[in-house]
Amino acid sequence: MTSHTSAPLAAIAIRQVEKNTGASRVALGQIEALRQLGYQVVILAEKGDAERVAQAGAQLKKLWRWPFKGAFRRFWFNRRVQAWCQRHHPQLLVSHGDVVSPDVVFLHNCVHLAQSRIHGTHLPPHHEVAAMHDFILNSPNQATIAVNSKMMGDELQQRYQIPATRIKVNYPGYDAAQFNLDTAQQLREPQREQLGLLPHQQLVGLITSGNFKKRNVDGFIRIASEVVKQAADADKIRFLVVGKDDAAPYQKQCEEAGLQQHFIWLTPQNNVEALYAALDLFVLPAHIEEFGCVALEAMACGTPVLLSSWVGASEILKNHDSSLVLSDDNEQQWASRINDILNTPTRVAQGHALATLATQYSHQHQYDKLKALFQSLINH
Template identity: 30%
Template sequence: MKIALVCKEYSLKKGGLERYTVSLSRELIRAGHEVHVFTNAWQEEPGVIIHHVPMLRFSSPLKNLSFALFSNRALSKMSFNVIHSMERIFYQDIFRVSDGINPVQVLQQYPNFAVRLLKAIGPRRLTLSYLEHRIFVARGCKVIMTNSKLIKGHIIEYYRVAPQKVEVIYNGVNTLRFHPGVKEEYGAAVRSKYGIKENELVLLFISNNFKLKRLQTILKSLALLKKREIKLLVVGNDSKRPYQRWVTENVLDKQVLFLGPKKNIEKYYAASDIFVLPTLYDAFANVCLEAMACGLPVITTRNNGASELIQDGEHGFVLKGQEPDELAKRIEALRFPKARTGMGEKAAKKAKEFNIERHISEVLNLYDQVRGHGYE
């Protein structure tokens, strides 16, 4: 097949959406397909044909609108079996919703009604609303692909899309890279590097958006627990300054380590005992699946699509909200190695079901259905 993938930034150095596009392109090429990527910024990738898409950078609305316009102009000059977009553009065969939808983002991020109303009528949110309306309501795609039932439900609720037009394909994990064996391979060395003792309990938090993923909730839970033998590793590319100040004020300096972004992230799963992500809203945080594959129990919220793979009390815990006391209780329940080991083994077994091969197979099946006009 001749496949077009659309993504503003095509790079492993960015967030989940961008890394997913690179991973997808590699697997599609490995399967023998011709892959074209329409993007504004990129890393070189063997076998991938790159098409530069201009983008006006003066503001977020201009970025989104100009990328949508110029992408469709470029795509219209060529013929493809499938156009698969990760971005909100005017037309695509498949639109992958991986960051949730605008009305729910506004609702979750701005609980105050007056603030929410002001944000909703601001240029950024109006632009996103316009683009989503074009896609979901004005037939801007043949089929919507999303990575959780959570997001499928939101799309149906807010945009009245027919359920059969929304396909849920869960993310896949590379089980050759992420597996329980990493603990033995890297765990001791990483813990030694950061001065972590063998008897200390290590929590891991990974995100490039500390506010959205609620790092503050974890810090407050540590303050409630008042146990110095617990360490928190914070990995990701976001400003640590406001959080570092709070950590110092609450005498948690020796417990919280801000490590910045890391390339070999499997080494940090290996050094940890529990993965914690009390996110406010996440279509499907792939770090949860990676952590499970490495044998870690996962604590996250029901507002994370990845929680659909976690049976509460079996593979970790699913929080009802972002309250520090609820999180503190769940961390306390996993203090003892026996409890963590049992959950971790079950989590790894569950994650193995959602390998990258399964994901690619389901994506290719969707491509075949689109080509066969199954979603006209």
């Protein structure tokens, strides 16, 4: 790379920055924060959208990708990044969990904990993501480890004996222009009509990008069965599941439970804010969710939420209203709490209070915190 500026160089290493994933959005957001601090920024990736990266204000440098799957592919990427850094000497190397960095590593998932929580087993010895994370987190340097939630930070402290002083909780933010009370109030009735809901019916929803096993959709169906049993008027309650996954086994579970008429199934929608608006209650009984931007987005739309204690976003709620956070495995308790929320006369006010709480975690607020984190690394 030939520099045309005297500005210091920062490199962001992430294997892919082309899809609309949470990690890609975070990496693209980091470009602006680094540029505001005076850096020229290069994205080091195996796959990437050069135009999108350029629009964000950085240069994309594609590194040759090892063609075969497995742990070695990730270690190969790390080698290529280290070789590039030896040639170009960036003053700051930002890793997204795929390379060793002496400065900062942003981790987006806890693969060991997820395997235990979802499947009750340990990962195989050569699992590619786990092997790379183990390599990075057992490295002898003193890099800052940025995590999505305190839950993630606690897991890393326990598993890798990383001092708490090295771990920084960096909650993802949400787009306040897309997710807000005014927009939700305008979209609510049209979206409910589109879903075929009658005015008196109440909608409880689990909205996610996918991976129904991780998000405990089967548990959600069992909870729904209990809700219907406990409800004074079960006919008025409907349930919505949104996500990209094979819904067939879950739909069969609904049929076997006699719930098919209560459920609506959708694949991910571009106007997800309209779906949040249509809900009377958002629930996420996930076995584990390192943060859960969907919960924050729902809150911003003024929709009451009920979250598993294994959802990172629940940390935002614990000091606000701990009754909105439950253990993921007590289905009767979930059903009772859902019916209580649906029937409380203060439900709308509760949603508005959550919308106010969510504003503290908008993209702008989190961007300011990200800049402060990078500034602390520069000053270190």
